[in-house]
Amino acid sequence: MDFNAAVGRLAGLDYQGLHQEDFLLTWDKSEDELRAVLAVADALRLLRENNRSCRIFDSGLAISLFRDNSTRTRFSFASACNLLGLEVQDFDEGSSQVAHGETVRETATMISFMADVIGIRDDMFIGKGHTYMTEFADHLTESHEAGVLEQRPTLVSLQSDIDHPTQSMADLLHLVHEFGGLENLRGKKLAMTWAYSPSYGKPLSVPQGMIGLMTRFGMDVVLAHPPGYDLMVGPREVAARAAAASGGSFIVTNSMAEAFAGADVVCAKSWAPFAAMEERAELHSAGDTAAIRALERWLLAQNADFRDWTTTDELMGTTKDGSARYLHPLPADITGVSCAAGEVDAAVFDRYRVPLYKQAGNKPYAIAAMIFLQKVADPMATLQQLWSSAGPRWQQ
């Protein structure tokens, strides 16, 4: 890929809406803005791979606030921030210090006096994560407007209950690379399907993020899951509208086979039923541990009814030319490897390991591009300047 060509893709796009704004939901962003993220991600990769420093910060802090475990996203965020010159400082909430109203406002302000960027993961409870992030964002704006914060740090969602934008944008980057351009996604069939896992409560935000983003560029997106494993209504409506607007399509089915048939791209992974997760969030708020355990047992038992929702070689054979792209956000539950029965057969996973790892390798660049576009007023000029004038990232 040529650097000038990558930067040139920014020309004519209207992406000023990203500047000094948060990145919480891909569907709050325009097509041009999403294209800009893709272009900047490629440009930053070329800078780094050609040993140019991408530092736009001489000093500065990025705060990470993880309310759920993470390896991939944590390291991707740390990598992206380091690439741009920011030092990551983890905020470890401990107990329930930052639970409600008053203290969210205070915490948001107290950790932000010298913060440039804040990354938040809060994906555990339906109805909570995205709400927390928007509250957090509002308090930052208030504190900035009141003169408490010299500048307003920007937020990047590292996964909420609704969307997982750094994952879906990394996946989109991957597909663009695989198919040789965003335009080539038009008319491609993508199957986003549920798959069996022996764990019961995986977030809905991955499939929601996928259907909400991949419908934007003319793909034919099929969402498949067993009865009862519905996603939240909002993202489904988003996907339907986006498909209509982009000339793609969005359908929901209860058949994994139907989704896979002739698909160009498949992504099969477990998630929890929305209704059960909503109930769980309420039980959690009520502190009813016994009821939560009962619900979890019930969910695991229900999951087991759909153990045949798994990615097999046979099923892969029904995809386009028997060779669809296989996506997974990782880690996958691999039958016979990480569990007795899971989302995918080892034979399939092994065959796709290299592209899966490449898929994951886009996330640091996707995050760095979001931050870059949030912070830099003239991204084209700054990228060109980094290419022509920045020192080496390291002295080889």
Add this chain to the structure above:
Amino acid sequence: MDFNAAVGRLAGLDYQGLHQEDFLLTWDKSEDELRAVLAVADALRLLRENNRSCRIFDSGLAISLFRDNSTRTRFSFASACNLLGLEVQDFDEGSSQVAHGETVRETATMISFMADVIGIRDDMFIGKGHTYMTEFADHLTESHEAGVLEQRPTLVSLQSDIDHPTQSMADLLHLVHEFGGLENLRGKKLAMTWAYSPSYGKPLSVPQGMIGLMTRFGMDVVLAHPPGYDLMVGPREVAARAAAASGGSFIVTNSMAEAFAGADVVCAKSWAPFAAMEERAELHSAGDTAAIRALERWLLAQNADFRDWTTTDELMGTTKDGSARYLHPLPADITGVSCAAGEVDAAVFDRYRVPLYKQAGNKPYAIAAMIFLQKVADPMATLQQLWSSAGPRWQQ
């Protein structure tokens, strides 16, 4: 504020005593030295707000050693260090590895081979925290003099059992900004009063730090608390002497109302009775958990006798023109918000939220100024050079 004016305030001050020295107690520092910290804090703020890099370190480590929880101070220390170009490395002691004699010496040396600055919080046990810091400091000096450490890192107390200098200096910065100059504090009445909280063992170092510092510049400081809630003798004597020397005053009363009456500034927060904390430290050393729990129950019960020591709108109305500045180191126990009955009514807190947050926003600069003056031989020249020649902190 003008940069040259801020730096100009250093002219004529004698602050070489700060260079390569620790900052543990404000009352070990001269008036000139404290003025220098205020001036440098303002200068660094102007550098940053005008997008000048404040890095005086190209690489280097700052070690943080927190023996008690912290959000505000931890992030302030991290922010200050990052601002100056230092990377923070947290030292997590685990269990009781660094308890006594031999191992304090060893730990102090082992983490310091490439450390420029070490920040320590040790505020939990009366008679321990400051002692630990001075032992730590002595061992650093020994190791430096023996040629083990190439350079001696400097210490910043991030709160001991005796003083909380980064808090009190941030508060002083705030008052100087609020009243338009250090000279304008002369003759102002400051009420440092105890307030009720449903928790029993808050450190004494905040009020001690306050009375020890605010008496230095001619303020009339009134310390108020219920009978039995005395502070340590040392800081009270410090305050009395400082008031006498500065032309201010220092009185102690058992009446919150008396303290608030006509006050220009009030700070009302909970702390534990000194005698009880001393007993607790002994019980802790003896490992007598049952007795500690009994003591805590007794303290909570005693606290409850003084539930009327709380900051109400009515009480605020008795201050100078009914509109005293209200300080709190945060987080506050807010009645009806974070607890049923606490240090301050929600109506008061809400009204003062913005200045309270601004107060807190001074801490990163107060810490950065302390470090700057510890490390830089010619602060005026270096600040001028950063203003005129340093690159931007970030490429906007």
Add this chain to the structure above:
Amino acid sequence: MDFNAAVGRLAGLDYQGLHQEDFLLTWDKSEDELRAVLAVADALRLLRENNRSCRIFDSGLAISLFRDNSTRTRFSFASACNLLGLEVQDFDEGSSQVAHGETVRETATMISFMADVIGIRDDMFIGKGHTYMTEFADHLTESHEAGVLEQRPTLVSLQSDIDHPTQSMADLLHLVHEFGGLENLRGKKLAMTWAYSPSYGKPLSVPQGMIGLMTRFGMDVVLAHPPGYDLMVGPREVAARAAAASGGSFIVTNSMAEAFAGADVVCAKSWAPFAAMEERAELHSAGDTAAIRALERWLLAQNADFRDWTTTDELMGTTKDGSARYLHPLPADITGVSCAAGEVDAAVFDRYRVPLYKQAGNKPYAIAAMIFLQKVADPMATLQQLWSSAGPRWQQ
């Protein structure tokens, strides 16, 4: 020490084998390569002590993966990385996420997309640690060759079950400084002996690393331990071969007195019997907690039979001129200080404290030198350039 002399020691050495390779075992490295590490360590120290920046990275990540506690090595790694311009990101595995096959490969890749260096400590279980590191390394190579990783990060072992190369190289640096040159170690007698400790399971990798390295340069190495406290066979064979090749000697005895008699250097510390540690690793794999506890009781009881294996003034008096160099990787179990009876008498430890601390102070430079030689294609040129052209590390 003169900088040009330090760098000049690289001339004529063949150390290209270190470039872009891992550093797991000193005995996988040639004599020239080890000499290069010593020379670069000295050069980096001179750069730093003369306030030259040693940054060869403008940005970049170093990942630390500690599967056992660490203070000294953790801070040494952090210091070395910071010195070279890398930011350390700790990888905290949690539970057993990274246990076997599939997931080691995935983890290795997922944390490495932007990693330059990875430091691993895995010393707890015989037969596991080094194996884990080589698996990790193989997966990095695979992912690099498959185009998943743009570059292959290099590994530094921060202690395995077999070797502790950053410790032994730091110790070698210390001896070279103490005796005025590597050549002066020839013919010197080094006693590596077991010593009593009230804890039962200290790693074997320290003594193994010592005998495997110190035999390389013509020293007469005596390994002493009570019957049953054998080291692993491999490192003993390594030591025997190395002694033969270097013109030194390697003998094993069951007498601490024999080892100390006339020794120029002594290092007396506790370790666990190999056979018992092997059994323990198997019990651990089998999850047999009761049997592990029984084994530990038995080990402590057996240790107690050898309480007279301790470093006393009397024993030190039997060394060469009664004044051998005394080494210990720290922390030591000091009789009457950190335990009732331990590895060394307080009087001996106190007398040797300063050189012991100096010994420890070499570790950051040893690690930095390893990384430097792994990453930089022309170390002599880059060092010269840092000396003549790099900016100051900090603005004094």
